[in-house]
Amino acid sequence: MDMFDQMDEMFARLFSQMSRDMSTGGPKMYGYHIVIDNSNGEGDVTEFQPALPRSAGEPVAEVHHIGDETMVIAELPGITEESVRLDMKGTTLVIDAGDADNHYHTTAEVTGVDPATMKRSLKNGVLEVTFSNLPENVKEADTPGE
Numbered sequence: 001m002d003m004f005d006q007m008d009e010m011f012a013r014l015f016s017q018m019s020r021d022m023s024t025g026g027p028k029m030y031g032y033h034i035v036i037d038n039s040n041g042e043g044d045v046t047e048f049q050p051a052l053p054r055s056a057g058e059p060v061a062e063v064h065h066i067g068d069e070t071m072v073i074a075e076l077p078g079i080t081e082e083s084v085r086l087d088m089k090g091t092t093l094v095i096d097a098g099d100a101d102n103h104y105h106t107t108a109e110v111t112g113v114d115p116a117t118m119k120r121s122l123k124n125g126v127l128e129v130t131f132s133n134l135p136e137n138v139k140e141a142d143t144p145g146e
Contacts, residue, residue, distance in 0.1 A: 061095060061108035070113050070131045077125040078102045084122060086129060088115045093129060112136070 061074040076084070076097050084097040091111045097104045113131035120129045 059104055059106050061093070061106045063108050063110060065133075068133050070110055070133055072108045072110060072127075072129040072131075074104075074106055074108075074127045075125060076104050076122070076127050079104065079122065079125060079127075081122045084120065084127060086118065086120060088118070095127065095129075097127070 059074045059076060061072050064071045064073065072093055072095075074095055076095075079097045079102060083099055084095070087094045087096075091109055093108045093110050095104070095106050095108070110131060112134050114134055115131070117132040118129060119131075120127065122128075
């Protein structure tokens with residue numbers, strides 16, 4: 001299946017679920033959370049779920065699996081590098097950031113990663129946290145030289 005067929009299928013599922021949620025009076029959603037795993041070069045959708053409303057202080061943390069790395073991305077407008085606090089609690093990355101004027105809190109599940117390899121960068125209000133995957137979570141197709 002080519003990329004456009006996959007996108008058509010993904011949008012068909014999205015619209016079907018949106019219609020079902022609206023007609024049943026389900027909880028109000030502000031969007032859908034889609035995770036695309038491109039580690040095998042196919043761009044497989046690995047997670048597709050409604051995103052529940054969050055307060056202004058809770059940005060959505062996106063999790064991406066790219067090759068032998070896992071990346072978490074969160075928008076934190078108006079935040080400086082010094083005000084970002086990251087903590088691992090088991091397999092959950094906890095992001096706290098801000099000062100008296102702006103404060104953000106969110107979490108992301110990052111299973112199969114090495115917490116000691118955590119690297120972060122903050123540019124233009126976008127936080128990127130990168131982890132190396134543990135060896136058992138790296139697909140054989142991603143090993144160098146193959």
